[in-house]
Amino acid sequence: MYNGINIILASKHKKEQAIQQPFEEAFNAKIFVPHDYDTDKFGTFTGEIPREGTAYETVIAKAKQACISYHFDYAIANEGSFGPHPAIYFAASDIELMSFIDIQNDIVVVESEITTETNYGHLDIKISDNYDEFLEKIKFGSHGLILRALGENRILAKGVNEVDNLRHLLKSNFRQYQTIRLETDMRAMMNPTRMKVINKLAVKLVSRLKQVCKQCNTPGFGKVSVSGRLLCEDCGSETELYQHRVLECIKCNYQEYLPRADGLTKSDSKYCPYCNP
Ligand SMILES: [Zn+2]
Ligand SMILES: [Zn+2]
Structure with missing residues (x-):
């Protein structure tokens, strides 16, 4: 049913790297990424713009909006939430949702993945504090950081992934701020661990779409x-x-x-x- 379709990806941050291949292999589908689509109006990770609905509502709304804005019949969107694991004590978790929308046939399929495979975390430091262990733990370098002025809750820098740059940014910002929060940058292109989870979820979504209802033939059974x-x-x-x-x-x-x-x-x-x- 979905062979050769064109899908708009309602997500930034290079998520097509994780999503394109499974959809291409299964359906020979093409994924299009709009360059001017602003998903930030649905809320940002870094909390600059709060999310209005639940992650589940947002992941559907984003895909629907992309279908309408760009005149596509099919769209995919993804949302991640990070925090303490709901069942495992002291473990951080990444909860990912991915939606597929077929707007002509009014089909909405959402799959999810919950994992402790995440570097999600933060460390609040003062000027003389050592943070090398934290950098190692969050795989700094391959994975990026966000710097935030604590107290004012102001973002000082995003996507920091070079140690010289990090030290330079800290040095200059400690002139003005007493405590700075180093927090993991969870945007997919800054976080290969998350990118891998998104890929796993895309594979899961593909296999859902391949399952057809025995009674009415609608895809997405399950x-x-x-x-x-x-x-x-x-x-x-x-x-x-x-x-x-x-x-x-x-x-x-x-x-x-x-x-x-x-x-x-x-x-x-x-x-x-x-x-x-
Ligand atoms: Zn009993
Ligand atoms: Zn059915």
Whole structure:
């Protein structure tokens, strides 16, 4: 269905390096990158412009807007969020979303990837502080930094990836500011680790688009949800744990039920509201 299509990429920061190849290999699709498209109005990483919607809403809105602005039938957009991992203590995480929009057929497919493979972090330094260990940890050089004046929350420099330049910038800015925050530049072209995650996600999105609904033939089959409740192994009551994974069509009501990824068919009594209230 998507063979040979032209897709507009509603993203800056050279993300086509991560996205083009999977789409070319699967669909012989061409990715176009507008040179004048300002995605910053949807919010920036560095917090200069705050995001209005959730990342999920934004990644769909960006792609739709690009379709309309540039008269394309198909668009891709990507959004990353960085912070503490929601489940793993003390680990930083990168949560990436990628959307594909087929505006004629009103098809919206969003895939996501959550990973601890990220250098996301920051260090606040004063003039005499040593920061060599931090530079090593965030793979400075291949990966860039943002310098921010703490307190005023002003960005002093972006995309810094040479040590001489970094030392020079710090020296001159410490004349004016007491504390400077070194923070990882998460823009894809400054962050090969993130670029790799985006590539992995593009591969995932391609395989979603190749799956077609058995009932209505719509591509993008496999939206994941869960249903049902596992029963307690001791008393047979319903627990909080879900029973099935459900793959859904994005258009019609067709669903496929799969077992849980962990293979559980009964719940441990510790999750049971009766055995362990
Ligand atoms: Zn029970
Ligand atoms: Zn369907």
